[in-house]
Amino acid sequence: xxxxxxxxxxxxxxxxxxxxxxxxxxxxxxxxxxxxxxxxxxxxxxxxxxxxxxxxxxxxxxxxxxxxxxxxxxxxxxxxxxxxxxxxxxxxxxxxxxxxxxxxxxxxxxxxxxxxxxxxxxxxxxxxxxxxxxxxxxxxxxxxxxxxxxxxxxxxxxxxxxxxxxxxxxxxxxxxxxxxxxxxxxxxxxxxxxxxxxxxxxxxxxxxxxxxxxxxxxxxxxxxxxxxxxxxxxxxxxxxxxxxxxxxxxxxxxxxxxxxxxxxxxxxxxxxxxxxxxxxxxxxxxxxxxxxxxxxxxxxxxxxxxxxxxx
Amino acid sequence: xxxxxxxxxxxxxxxxxxxxxxxxxxxxxxxxxxxxxxxxxxxxxxxxxxxxxxxxxxxxxxxxxxxxxxxxxxxxxxxxxxxxxxxxxxxxxxxxxxxxxxxxxxxxxxxxxxxxxxxxxxxxxxxxxxxxxxxxxxxxxxxxxxxxxxxxxxxxxxxxxxxxxxxxxxxxxxxxxxxxxxxxxxxxxxxxxxxxxxxxxxxxxxxxxxxxxxxxxxxxxxxxxxxxxxxxxxxxxxxxxxxxxxxxxxxxxxxxxxxxxxxxxxxxxxxxxxxxxxxxxxxxxxxxxxxxxxxxxxxxxxxxxxxxxxxxxxxxxxxxxxxxxxxxxxxxxxxxxxxxxxxxxxxxxxxxxxxxxxxxxxxxxxxxxxxxxxxxxxxxxxxxxxxxxxxxxxxxxxxxxxxxxxxxxxxxxxxxxxxxxxxxxxxxxxxxxxxxxxxxxxxxxxxxxxxxxxxxxxxxxxxxxxxxxxxxxxxxxxxxxxxxxxxxxxxxxxxxxxxxxxxxxxxxxxxxxxxxxxxxxxxxxxxxxxxxxxxxxxxxxxxxxxxxxxxx
Numbered sequence: 001x002x003x004x005x006x007x008x009x010x011x012x013x014x015x016x017x018x019x020x021x022x023x024x025x026x027x028x029x030x031x032x033x034x035x036x037x038x039x040x041x042x043x044x045x046x047x048x049x050x051x052x053x054x055x056x057x058x059x060x061x062x063x064x065x066x067x068x069x070x071x072x073x074x075x076x077x078x079x080x081x082x083x084x085x086x087x088x089x090x091x092x093x094x095x096x097x098x099x100x101x102x103x104x105x106x107x108x109x110x111x112x113x114x115x116x117x118x119x120x121x122x123x124x125x126x127x128x129x130x131x132x133x134x135x136x137x138x139x140x141x142x143x144x145x146x147x148x149x150x151x152x153x154x155x156x157x158x159x160x161x162x163x164x165x166x167x168x169x170x171x172x173x174x175x176x177x178x179x180x181x182x183x184x185x186x187x188x189x190x191x192x193x194x195x196x197x198x199x200x201x202x203x204x205x206x207x208x209x210x211x212x213x214x215x216x217x218x219x220x221x222x223x224x225x226x227x228x229x230x231x232x233x234x235x236x237x238x239x240x241x242x243x244x245x246x247x248x249x250x251x252x253x254x255x256x257x258x259x260x261x262x263x264x265x266x267x268x269x270x271x272x273x274x275x276x277x278x279x280x281x282x283x284x285x286x287x288x289x290x291x292x293x294x295x296x297x298x299x300x301x302x303x304x305x306x307x308x309x310x311x
Numbered sequence: 312x313x314x315x316x317x318x319x320x321x322x323x324x325x326x327x328x329x330x331x332x333x334x335x336x337x338x339x340x341x342x343x344x345x346x347x348x349x350x351x352x353x354x355x356x357x358x359x360x361x362x363x364x365x366x367x368x369x370x371x372x373x374x375x376x377x378x379x380x381x382x383x384x385x386x387x388x389x390x391x392x393x394x395x396x397x398x399x400x401x402x403x404x405x406x407x408x409x410x411x412x413x414x415x416x417x418x419x420x421x422x423x424x425x426x427x428x429x430x431x432x433x434x435x436x437x438x439x440x441x442x443x444x445x446x447x448x449x450x451x452x453x454x455x456x457x458x459x460x461x462x463x464x465x466x467x468x469x470x471x472x473x474x475x476x477x478x479x480x481x482x483x484x485x486x487x488x489x490x491x492x493x494x495x496x497x498x499x500x501x502x503x504x505x506x507x508x509x510x511x512x513x514x515x516x517x518x519x520x521x522x523x524x525x526x527x528x529x530x531x532x533x534x535x536x537x538x539x540x541x542x543x544x545x546x547x548x549x550x551x552x553x554x555x556x557x558x559x560x561x562x563x564x565x566x567x568x569x570x571x572x573x574x575x576x577x578x579x580x581x582x583x584x585x586x587x588x589x590x591x592x593x594x595x596x597x598x599x600x601x602x603x604x605x606x607x608x609x610x611x612x613x614x615x616x617x618x619x620x621x622x623x624x625x626x627x628x629x630x631x632x633x634x635x636x637x638x639x640x641x642x643x644x645x646x647x648x649x650x651x652x653x654x655x656x657x658x659x660x661x662x663x664x665x666x667x668x669x670x671x672x673x674x675x676x677x678x679x680x681x682x683x684x685x686x687x688x689x690x691x692x693x694x695x696x697x698x699x700x701x702x703x704x705x706x707x708x709x710x711x712x713x714x715x716x717x718x719x720x721x722x723x724x725x726x727x728x729x730x731x732x733x734x735x736x737x738x739x740x741x742x743x744x745x746x747x748x749x750x751x752x753x754x755x756x757x758x759x760x761x762x763x764x765x766x767x768x769x770x771x772x773x774x775x776x777x778x779x780x781x782x783x784x785x786x787x788x789x790x791x792x793x794x795x796x797x798x799x800x801x802x803x804x805x806x807x808x809x810x811x812x813x814x815x816x817x818x819x820x821x822x823x824x825x826x827x828x829x830x831x832x833x834x835x836x837x838x839x840x841x842x843x844x845x846x847x848x849x850x851x852x853x854x855x856x857x858x859x860x861x862x863x
Contacts, residue, residue, distance in 0.1 A: 012655050012703035043655035043701045049851060050736060051858035052699070055659035062658050087848075105661050109459050158834035159847075168838050194790055194833040202736055203829050210831070213794070 142182025255283025667696025747823020
């Protein structure tokens with residue numbers, strides 16, 4: 001198998017606020033033989049977009065130009081970074097004057113934005129580049145009878161003509177990725193909806209009520225854990241969880257996990273290697289859903305067939 | 312006498328400055344909540360924390376931090392070898408000069424028999440340390456000019472520090488070089504130590520020093536006869552070498568002396584050595600006197616803070632002690648610019664020319680704010696910087712001194728809120744809503760056809776609001792609309808109504824709708840639009856336009 005190379009784009013939230021995402025993603029990518037490079041990236045521009053359009057565009061373009069200079073596809077973990085970078089690409093493709101503005105600034109540090117680079121989310125890379133078959137080969141400890149409610153993430157799904165992540169109405173890639181681990185992706189109300197994070201610093205009450213609604217929908221779905229793959233959603237759930245009444249929050253949410261954490265566990269990695277202990281709320285019951293350790297790997301393989309997806 | 316007087320004056324000023332600063336750590340309120348804590352409880356809290364640290368295993372961490380982070384600069388080595396090298400050169404070189412050269416009589420003489428600064432290794436070491444400091448200064452200047460992002464952070468305090476170091480070092484080298492060449496200096500030495508009896512002895516020794524050590528004498532005072540030089544050699548062995556090593560040992564000064572040789576007689580005439588001596592020690596004393604108010608202050612505050620960080624658990628610390636630490640942190644910044652070079656939103660500074668976007672500059676503004684406020688324009692700039700921060704925490708993680716910038720930024724936002732300055736987003740929203748208010752009260756709103764199009768030109772694609780045919784699909788797809796009971800009352804306008812407003816040229820009404828400001832940017836409207844109107848992107852643009860208007 002040829003080694004795949006990407007420029008890992010962590011964004012602002014992951015390194016110091018959601019390090020479990022970086023740790024688990026790096027660990028899983030390493031196990032899959034996907035090589036990632038760290039470039040001196042800056043903010044993707046997303047937080048600047050509300051009020052400083054040009055600064056947003058320049059920030060995004062600088063990152064894109066850095067990756068282009070190394071001829072690497074950018075691999076993002078954050079879905080808002082993905083959306084921001086993709087939107088910036090389209091703005092720059094449409095407007096010659098914006099491209100000139102950006103390139104005049106970038107030229108000062110010897111960079112040029114050509115618009116030939118690609119940006120992909122981790123899950124797109126796993127689905128389209130690594131492939132489900134290869135993932136299935138590496139799953140040694142699949143989950144059994146684990147119902148997962150996944151939140152697709154607005155800025156990856158839409159606007160679909162720009163993000164190219166999946167079908168915005170009937171997406172399937174995360175469901176299929178989950179099924180590879182033996183888990184069942186549960187159909188639920190909140191699947192394609194907003195987590196409220198974009199309003200957190202703008203209208204706190206509204207933001208909290210929106211994530212509260214998602215948590216209620218999650219509870220109603222009967223799923224065992226919530227899967228999110230955007231640091232903003234991860235932190236939003238944590239924030240809401242810490243603000244709700246303890247009794248209520250436990251009732252609403254048993255645990256949360258990122259996809260690379262679930263995949264890593266199914267690949268036989270230890271929870272500590274995937275920084276599972278940093279999640280709030282912790283998905284402590286996950287181990288009970290896992291097949292026996294690799295010593296009985298053959299049996300585990302047989303069990304995988306029984307774990308039927310519900311979605 | 313003048314030397315002594317100016318030294319004591321400088322020391323006195325330095326001590327007074329330090330006392331003033333230390334008092335500030337006990338009284339300033341970096342965060343509004345710090346106002347509660349009087350100097351007494353602050354000092355007590357810090358004292359308690361330190362005592363607890365000293366009698367615990369943390370003492371070991373304290374010592375380790377001082378060694379690794381303080382002297383060896385481990386934290387700065389991690390992100391830039393050049394920054395580390397320049398700092399180590401300056402710090403080690405200067406410490407060497409201070410201990411062996413400036414305080415030689417006080418520190419080295421009691422320890423070493425027959426101490427003469429003109430002997431080796433002292434002569435050699437002085438040039439070596441001086442060379443280190445000078446290379447460090449040159450490196451710092453190069454980095455400040457060439458490292459992207461560092462140049463923008465260079466301010467008076469950096470120029471002063473570089474300048475004063477350069478003056479001290481260059482005057483020192485020049486002084487030694489001039490004295491090496493100087494016939495006058497030579498004669499003074501011989502007078503004092505030589506004990507020469509006959510004129511031919513004086514001629515012999517002069518001739519030897521001219522030939523071997525490069526002293527420049529007026530014409531006719533030396534000879535190149537072999538027997539004269541042989542006598543000179545003998546006299547040199549007898550009278551000089553016990554106390555004076557070959558001037559060549561001071562390899563840098565000697566090199567400079569060779570360059571200055573043609574000017575030597577003129578230098579003697581103008582007494583250049585004396586002038587350089589004054590420049591040299593006065594520059595040192597100016598640096599010393601101003602230490603508490605320049606970036607040199609970090610010599611004291613940075614190790615103090617590092618030691619505190621290692622020994623004291625901040626989370627569990629008495630808030631009165633935290634108030635003290637915040638005050639100390641304002642003076643601990645070495646203004647090295649590391650935070651600003653690595654800042655996630657530093658790129659935005661190139662589009663929004665406000666230095667307060669850069670953490671090192673924002674910290675300086677915070678310090679000024681805490682000490683005496685600032686005018687409205689300055690506050691507005693600081694606020695913009697504070698709110699453009701993307702909270703990535705890189706600055707906190709990278710600060711070589713260990714300043715908890717995350718904590719200070721939170722304090723800054725509280726200070727601003729206290730001064731009536733909240734989030735610029737909310738302020739822009741409120742201003743836009745205020746402008747739209749009058750027309751909402753009217754039964755019939757006047758339509759201004761076509762005025763909008765000319766101002767919306769950030770991107771060609773998002774001007775397509777006029778393609779809306781009001782099918783309301785966007786509104787039906789909107790989760791905000793879905794969750795409100797009375798959308799018109801709670802959101803002012805529904806998504807399709809915003810598009811309609813724009814098509815009618817009612818720009819202010821559109822910008823003032825809460826729909827625009829509370830939009831989640833989930834893009835469901837835009838995704839659903841059958842005519843590809845970029846509803847969400849248009850909302851983004853309305854926010855931008857209103858924000859620009861609010862900024863003025």
